[in-house]
Amino acid sequence: MKPVAVAVENVALHFGATQVLRDINLKVEPGEFFALLGPSGSGKSTLLRLIAGFNRNQAGRVLIDGHDVSAVPPWQRNVGMVFQNYALWPHMTVAQNIAFGLEERRLPTADIKRRVAAVVELVELNGLEQRRPGQLSGGQQQRVAIARTLAIEPQLLLLDEPLSNLDAKLRLQTRQELKKLQRRLNITTLFVTHDQEEALTTCDRIAVLDQGVIQQVGTPLALFDHPQNRFVSQFIGSTNLFAGQFLAGDTGPSFASPALGLLALPSVLVAPSEPSEMAFRPHAVRLCSAEQPALAGHLQLSGVVHHQEFLGAFLRYEVRVGSALVLADQAHVRGQPSLPLGTAVSLLIPATEIRFIAL
Amino acid sequence: MRSPAGSQANKPRHGVGVVLLALAIAAFLLTFLLLPVATVVVTAFSNAQGGFTLAHFSAFAEISLMRESFANSLYVAGMTVFFATLLAVPLAAITARFEFRGALLIQTLGVLPLIMPAFVGAVAMQLLFGRSGSVNLLLNSAFGVSLPLMEGLNGVIFVETLHYFPFILLNLAASLANIDPAMEEAGQNLGSSGWRLFRKIVFPLALPGYIAGASLVFIKVFDDLGTPLVLNVTNMLAPQAYLRVTSIGLEDPIGYVICVILVLFSVAAMGGAWWFVQRGDFAIQSRGGVSSPRRKLSGSQSLLAYGWIVAVLLLVLSPHLGILLLSLSKVWSFTVLPEQFTLLHYATVLEDSTRMIWNTFLYCGLAALLDVVLGTAIAYLVMRTQLPGRQLLDHMVTVALAMPGLVLGIGYLRAFRGVELPWIGPLTASWLIFVIAYAVRRLPYALRSCMAAMAQIHPALEEAAENLGASRWRTLRRVLVPLMMGGILAGFVTSFVTAAGEISETILLTSRESLAPMSYGIYLYMQSISGRGPGAALGVIAVLLIGLGTWLTHRVAARHASHDVKGSAP
Numbered sequence: 007m008k009p010v011a012v013a014v015e016n017v018a019l020h021f022g023a024t025q026v027l028r029d030i031n032l033k034v035e036p037g038e039f040f041a042l043l044g045p046s047g048s049g050k051s052t053l054l055r056l057i058a059g060f061n062r063n064q065a066g067r068v069l070i071d072g073h074d075v076s077a078v079p080p081w082q083r084n085v086g087m088v089f090q091n092y093a094l095w096p097h098m099t100v101a102q103n104i105a106f107g108l109e110e111r112r113l114p115t116a117d118i119k120r121r122v123a124a125v126v127e128l129v130e131l132n133g134l135e136q137r138r139p140g141q142l143s144g145g146q147q148q149r150v151a152i153a154r155t156l157a158i159e160p161q162l163l164l165l166d167e168p169l170s171n172l173d174a175k176l177r178l179q180t181r182q183e184l185k186k187l188q189r190r191l192n193i194t195t196l197f198v199t200h201d202q203e204e205a206l207t208t209c210d211r212i213a214v215l216d217q218g219v220i221q222q223v224g225t226p227l228a229l230f231d232h233p234q235n236r237f238v239s240q241f242i243g244s245t246n247l248f249a250g251q252f253l254a255g256d257t258g259p260s261f262a263s264p265a266l267g268l269l270a271l272p273s274v275l276v277a278p279s280e281p282s283e284m285a286f287r288p289h290a291v292r293l294c295s296a297e298q299p300a301l302a303g304h305l306q307l308s309g310v311v312h313h314q315e316f317l318g319a320f321l322r323y324e325v326r327v328g329s330a331l332v333l334a335d336q337a338h339v340r341g342q343p344s345l346p347l348g349t350a351v352s353l354l355i356p357a358t359e360i361r362f363i364a365l
Numbered sequence: 366m367r368s369p370a371g372s373q374a375n376k377p378r379h380g381v382g383v384v385l386l387a388l389a390i391a392a393f394l395l396t397f398l399l400l401p402v403a404t405v406v407v408t409a410f411s412n413a414q415g416g417f418t419l420a421h422f423s424a425f426a427e428i429s430l431m432r433e434s435f436a437n438s439l440y441v442a443g444m445t446v447f448f449a450t451l452l453a454v455p456l457a458a459i460t461a462r463f464e465f466r467g468a469l470l471i472q473t474l475g476v477l478p479l480i481m482p483a484f485v486g487a488v489a490m491q492l493l494f495g496r497s498g499s500v501n502l503l504l505n506s507a508f509g510v511s512l513p514l515m516e517g518l519n520g521v522i523f524v525e526t527l528h529y530f531p532f533i534l535l536n537l538a539a540s541l542a543n544i545d546p547a548m549e550e551a552g553q554n555l556g557s558s559g560w561r562l563f564r565k566i567v568f569p570l571a572l573p574g575y576i577a578g579a580s581l582v583f584i585k586v587f588d589d590l591g592t593p594l595v596l597n598v599t600n601m602l603a604p605q606a607y608l609r610v611t612s613i614g615l616e617d618p619i620g621y622v623i624c625v626i627l628v629l630f631s632v633a634a635m636g637g638a639w640w641f642v643q644r645g646d647f648a649i650q651s652r653g654g655v656s657s658p659r660r661k662l663s664g665s666q667s668l669l670a671y672g673w674i675v676a677v678l679l680l681v682l683s684p685h686l687g688i689l690l691l692s693l694s695k696v697w698s699f700t701v702l703p704e705q706f707t708l709l710h711y712a713t714v715l716e717d718s719t720r721m722i723w724n725t726f727l728y729c730g731l732a733a734l735l736d737v738v739l740g741t742a743i744a745y746l747v748m749r750t751q752l753p754g755r756q757l758l759d760h761m762v763t764v765a766l767a768m769p770g771l772v773l774g775i776g777y778l779r780a781f782r783g784v785e786l787p788w789i790g791p792l793t794a795s796w797l798i799f800v801i802a803y804a805v806r807r808l809p810y811a812l813r814s815c816m817a818a819m820a821q822i823h824p825a826l827e828e829a830a831e832n833l834g835a836s837r838w839r840t841l842r843r844v845l846v847p848l849m850m851g852g853i854l855a856g857f858v859t860s861f862v863t864a865a866g867e868i869s870e871t872i873l874l875t876s877r878e879s880l881a882p883m884s885y886g887i888y889l890y891m892q893s894i895s896g897r898g899p900g901a902a903l904g905v906i907a908v909l910l911i912g913l914g915t916w917l918t919h920r921v922a923a924r925h926a927s928h929d930v931k932g933s934a935p
Contacts, residue, residue: 058550058554059553060550060553079553079558080550080553080554081552081554081555081556081557081562082556083554084556085554086554086555087550087551087554089547089550089551090547091547093545093547093548093550093551094551095548095551095552095566095570096570097569097570106552106555106557106565107555107557110555110556110561111556154551154555155554155555158555158556
């Protein structure tokens, strides 16, 4: 089956006085694995349920494969949804759950049998067909939910936090399987999650939502490297953010920060077009001895180690610079001791890692 | 090391006190629940020499009146379930599935009938719907027809339907409301809608609630003694057992045969319902965070819904209105409404029956107290200790739910015949037997209430108290019981009000008038035409008392639900 595109145009939705979605515009390409990422209450699930037909938008329209589906009821959309709690019917066996959508489509019994067997094979549920949902583990229940959805050969697959009810180890394994399955079936998929790691690892592109507004859409790398605002920069990865003013002086650019003081910036940096905060990622900071001479093309700060956390692959230091705390992640090498608290250090940040994010 | 909090399997210790408590409760239940029932069953199967025999059963089957009574009891119970379903299903659907402003109205509908004992309302129903009752007088003058609503078995079915349909309504509405909306959405997502969605998803998921309510209605009606007696319908099983035991005597084996049949059907109905709910494996029905989406009613649907509710409300209120009118009427026969009003009946009742009112408070108060003490103790043993066999206590109590009052009453008379207690005298002719009889049959309700309250309390709250130096007993007193107080009070009031309206055990155990509670007084008054006025007045007082108690329960429950400090288990 040819994968379809989804377009959301100028959609707004409110429940009573609460505005849940504001002017949402999205284009999901055919066959894309697309994430809706945001904290709880951001509207991501509401948007997914809108595409499934369970919510009605008050403004704008939703197009699936170029057709406006706003007036199509959920049961005629042929859009498969996997619910967060799976919503498996406890009074039916696994096979009956999976066959349900096919029976509703009045398929001949032989076809139903064949397709149920095929999806059971696909998600590796063989031998569990006659069990009831209550007799399955969480991971198995999740696969039944996916099988039930895939059985109807939906034009679109919607996943509402499908991994959130699994334990950490299983979640890791399942997200890889999910991605492989999606690639194999080449089905346009929308994936709702609040977990940035899940979105970054599995999806082709991500829309970050906050307070009912799309903050940024892009590939995982683009979002991480070029966050367009404070929210995205902090929601995806961690970031050091400092308020202040960019000054283009004769001796080169500088940054006047109330917390850090007046900093000389590498000369390659150009002034942002609007008032901005300075941002750099903790892993971009290199800690050196306090006597480190100035290095061209780098921002250099001096501080004192305030706190440290060991995270296995790296050490995360909090370094007091001026009145601020700067996060600095240092890769850990076997046998290397951590810097004692109170150590005076120099912080080096390459100019290419410094961004100015508009307020 | 202890497993993390939240798992219930982390209480390995139990002291001597816990064991003694469990044994004492078991002894109480054995003596006052299982022994009387066993006595009845053994008597039904014993010949004069004490050997096993089925002769009494074949004797039962040879009496045509018995065969007729058996068929009538089944018919009445079955028809009541049918009509109660007709009344309840639309109401449950309206509350659980639609945006509807009258939800409070329906809740009221669910409680109103239960605060009026069925046998009290029966007389009023006869005056309103009987052959020469108000409704038929009106119908006759307007259209020249009359409806045989109160003729023979019809009357029993009519009265019982109005009284017991809330059991189906409440159970069904709860189970509809408990269906995770995602269950329906998943069906819609896969292409199902409308009637098919209802038939394949909603109906099967709501069925356990319906079955639970319907089986309860069946049992209650099949075992009921008061309503048929008041309506003078004696060709049913329970009245026959009562008449045999009171007229022929405690030695008549047919009475015991009937008791065994009542027990068998009750146990079968309850067991069947339990089996059905278990079989379906409905346990994983966890609700998501989403609140149930309710559909809007269209104009004509609204009209239909309100029409139905008002019609049911009028029917449901008719016994209440009837009994009130009767209690205030000087004369009321062959007229639509009473022709003269008086307060004389209330004066008569207050003069003659204060003793009965006092007795009701004494018996029901003590019984309810006993129930919540036992209920809390059993809840604690079952939910907070690892005592082997503790579930047995819970199961024993549940048995009481299926025991007809009539059977227990006869069992007490037979099993404790000749038992004399110091200070109290003969047990079966004392105030104590009322307290015990009321307490035993209401214990299941009190226990459910206490267990529900305890389930809300995270074990960590008690562990914190123990960690800070409180012993198990002190923890129970200072942490558990105060947090459970809402549930305990609700259990107390439920026990009290249901005991106040009890009639089956009461008429069997009332050995002399000075011991009689109000319910017996009402029954006695209603036997004569001249006594109906005072009987109704006493009935109104009883209904007010029960209504007040019910209202208090709701108040307490609502208040405890609102201050949310319980840290409910995840």
